[in-house]
Amino acid sequence: MEYVIGMDFGGTSVKAGIVDDEGRIIERDTIPIDALSSFDEIMTPVIQWIKNRVKKNELEIRAVGIGTPGFTDKKRGILIAGAENIPSLKGHSIPGMIEKQTGVVAFADNDATCAAAGELLFGIGKKYRNFVMITLGTGIGGGIAIDGRIYRGRDGFAGEIGHMCLDPGGPHCNCGSRGCFEQYASGPAMVRLYSEKLKKRGIKPSEKLTPKDLFDAARRNDEVAMETLDLVGLRIAQAFGTLLNIFNAGACIMGGGISKSGDLLKKIVSKHLPDFVWPELLENVSLEIAELQNDAGIIGAAAQAYERLLSK
Amino acid sequence: MEYVIGMDFGGTSVKAGIVDDEGRIIERDTIPIDALSSFDEIMTPVIQWIKNRVKKNELEIRAVGIGTPGFTDKKRGILIAGAENIPSLKGHSIPGMIEKQTGVVAFADNDATCAAAGELLFGIGKKYRNFVMITLGTGIGGGIAIDGRIYRGRDGFAGEIGHMCLDPGGPHCNCGSRGCFEQYASGPAMVRLYSEKLKKRGIKPSEKLTPKDLFDAARRNDEVAMETLDLVGLRIAQAFGTLLNIFNAGACIMGGGISKSGDLLKKIVSKHLPDFVWPELLENVSLEIAELQNDAGIIGAAAQAYERLLSK
Numbered sequence: 001m002e003y004v005i006g007m008d009f010g011g012t013s014v015k016a017g018i019v020d021d022e023g024r025i026i027e028r029d030t031i032p033i034d035a036l037s038s039f040d041e042i043m044t045p046v047i048q049w050i051k052n053r054v055k056k057n058e059l060e061i062r063a064v065g066i067g068t069p070g071f072t073d074k075k076r077g078i079l080i081a082g083a084e085n086i087p088s089l090k091g092h093s094i095p096g097m098i099e100k101q102t103g104v105v106a107f108a109d110n111d112a113t114c115a116a117a118g119e120l121l122f123g124i125g126k127k128y129r130n131f132v133m134i135t136l137g138t139g140i141g142g143g144i145a146i147d148g149r150i151y152r153g154r155d156g157f158a159g160e161i162g163h164m165c166l167d168p169g170g171p172h173c174n175c176g177s178r179g180c181f182e183q184y185a186s187g188p189a190m191v192r193l194y195s196e197k198l199k200k201r202g203i204k205p206s207e208k209l210t211p212k213d214l215f216d217a218a219r220r221n222d223e224v225a226m227e228t229l230d231l232v233g234l235r236i237a238q239a240f241g242t243l244l245n246i247f248n249a250g251a252c253i254m255g256g257g258i259s260k261s262g263d264l265l266k267k268i269v270s271k272h273l274p275d276f277v278w279p280e281l282l283e284n285v286s287l288e289i290a291e292l293q294n295d296a297g298i299i300g301a302a303a304q305a306y307e308r309l310l311s312k
Numbered sequence: 313m314e315y316v317i318g319m320d321f322g323g324t325s326v327k328a329g330i331v332d333d334e335g336r337i338i339e340r341d342t343i344p345i346d347a348l349s350s351f352d353e354i355m356t357p358v359i360q361w362i363k364n365r366v367k368k369n370e371l372e373i374r375a376v377g378i379g380t381p382g383f384t385d386k387k388r389g390i391l392i393a394g395a396e397n398i399p400s401l402k403g404h405s406i407p408g409m410i411e412k413q414t415g416v417v418a419f420a421d422n423d424a425t426c427a428a429a430g431e432l433l434f435g436i437g438k439k440y441r442n443f444v445m446i447t448l449g450t451g452i453g454g455g456i457a458i459d460g461r462i463y464r465g466r467d468g469f470a471g472e473i474g475h476m477c478l479d480p481g482g483p484h485c486n487c488g489s490r491g492c493f494e495q496y497a498s499g500p501a502m503v504r505l506y507s508e509k510l511k512k513r514g515i516k517p518s519e520k521l522t523p524k525d526l527f528d529a530a531r532r533n534d535e536v537a538m539e540t541l542d543l544v545g546l547r548i549a550q551a552f553g554t555l556l557n558i559f560n561a562g563a564c565i566m567g568g569g570i571s572k573s574g575d576l577l578k579k580i581v582s583k584h585l586p587d588f589v590w591p592e593l594l595e596n597v598s599l600e601i602a603e604l605q606n607d608a609g610i611i612g613a614a615a616q617a618y619e620r621l622l623s624k
Contacts, residue, residue, distance in 0.1 A: 081592050166477075238477050
């Protein structure tokens with residue numbers, strides 16, 4: 001049996017684990033980080049964690065897989081941009097430092113790409129050689145599998161699905177564009193839409209409203225919540241429709257925190273999907289919810305490393 | 313030197329040619345067809361044309377490449393749908409019949425996919441391993457090159473870019489959807505938009521208005537024409553922006569009849585493109601005009617056959 005360390009970099013901690021070649025986490029940990037400290041300060045406990053596991057030498061650790069927000073250059077592993085919540089990572093190569101200090105080969109990739117790799121190797125994606133995946137959370141990420149491999153594009157930046165423009169007259173996005181997918185179907189976007197709709201009906205929304213509250217209300221048949229989710233589902237269908245028209249894929253997968261409310265979302269998206277796809281491109285296409293869920297970070301980071309070891 | 317026959321099926325004729333392995337047409341012909349006759353009637357002169365070239369035996373014909381509108385199943389070569397102007401092709405395999413009756417291996421593909429194959433092997437696409445191409449004409453087609461190969465998707469239907477939804481509240485499309493790219497930037501769509509704008513200013517547009525008239529007027533600095541083309545260019549930029557965000561490609565190529573007015577279009581699309589792409593995904597990306605132009609049909613059909621021979 002082979003093992004890979006998976007590490008998911010977030011704003012307050014690095015979630016780390018040892019993942020076997022069947023996608024099981026056999027050890028897991030949370031390494032706290034101060035996201036505003038220097039690159040070396042962030043990496044010191046991370047490197048130490050890896051060294052401790054490699055030193056023991058009980059398991060053969062084949063590689064370290066890293067997931068981060070933003071764009072990582074596939075050739076050099078340098079984080080180029082887009083990880084604003086951990087600013088000192090920018091311009092550095094996490095896998096480069098890990099390889100140098102531990103001697104273990106390392107690969108880094110965008111966290112949504114990792115999530116897609118996780119599903120491809122160890123989740124619902126195993127059934128499909130071609131699929132498109134979106135991760136719905138604070139933002140929207142994307143990952144693409146083509147002929148059983150993760151598609152990374154020229155530099156490794158492919159799958160920036162959250163910023164596909166669904167309407168050039170739509171709401172402003174923090175990326176500078178307007179009408180990005182993220183502005184319609186991310187957690188904050190759906191909460192904002194729900195709040196606006198409540199206000200229009202003279203109901204003051206709680207300031208602590210979460211996507212979970214929205215889904216709970218819809219399950220209680222709350223009209224405003226159902227109307228909101230219908231619009232969210234329409235936009236997800238528009239995005240998946242474009243992706244299916246382009247890729248002629250076999251499945252659309254929804255992941256990320258919000259996909260926990262998957263069944264309701266799946267129903268709404270399924271309803272709207274035929275409006276956005278050529279019938280021939282919708283035949284035998286499955287709409288699926290990601291399987292890895294809470295473990296997607298660690299397993300996904302490890303999976304993209306496994307996936308790249310295959311092509312070494 | 314190797315040779316492939318390229319055949320481009322249109323509504324009134326099949327354009328046929330012998331194409332050498334450097335993309336030169338060494339013999340060309342137009343085979344008239346009655347688009348409303350039966351499959352066998354359409355195919356009889358086509359088969360005869362091939363037999364005459366193969367029989368001579370002066371050149372080694374390696375394969376026959378076929379380009380048609382619509383969706384061709386990549387495994388069996390059967391035209392599934394979408395070639396409404398030659399209805400009797402539906403449900404038949406053109407390459408199947410050619411192989412059976414001539415003994416020469418044959419491959420069929422969508423005409424926009426053929427155009428992309430043409431550029432990849434013999435045109436401006438040679439410079440890029442990853443590019444997205446759109447063909448602007450009566451409709452809008454698309455082709456995708458990934459790592460130096462044409463991407464066909466699960467069934468062979470990939471690249472249906474003309475029907476990506478750019479605005480779910482947009483104009484109705486004959487595919488049943490609304491706001492398809494084709495409704496903003498195809499020849500008929502740009503003429504319609506131009507006519508509407510002229511009418512609003514109290515000018516009666518000619519009923520024979522063509523895209524060429526629109527481009528000519530814009531070159532004379534006609535304000536209404538420039539305003540129209542700015543909107544067309546914005547929508548092309550929106551579509552390319554989405555494709556670049558998804559594919560992290562090295563180039564966007566515009567082909568099809570309308571791309572003859574390429575320089576003006578390129579200028580407008582370039583202006584709008586940064587509004588629709590993450591900056592990292594626009595770095596070192598070229599916007600190009602297809603090189604093959606009038607010969608794209610025959611050369612493209614031959615090119616997709618050459619490209620598939622490579623993987624045999």
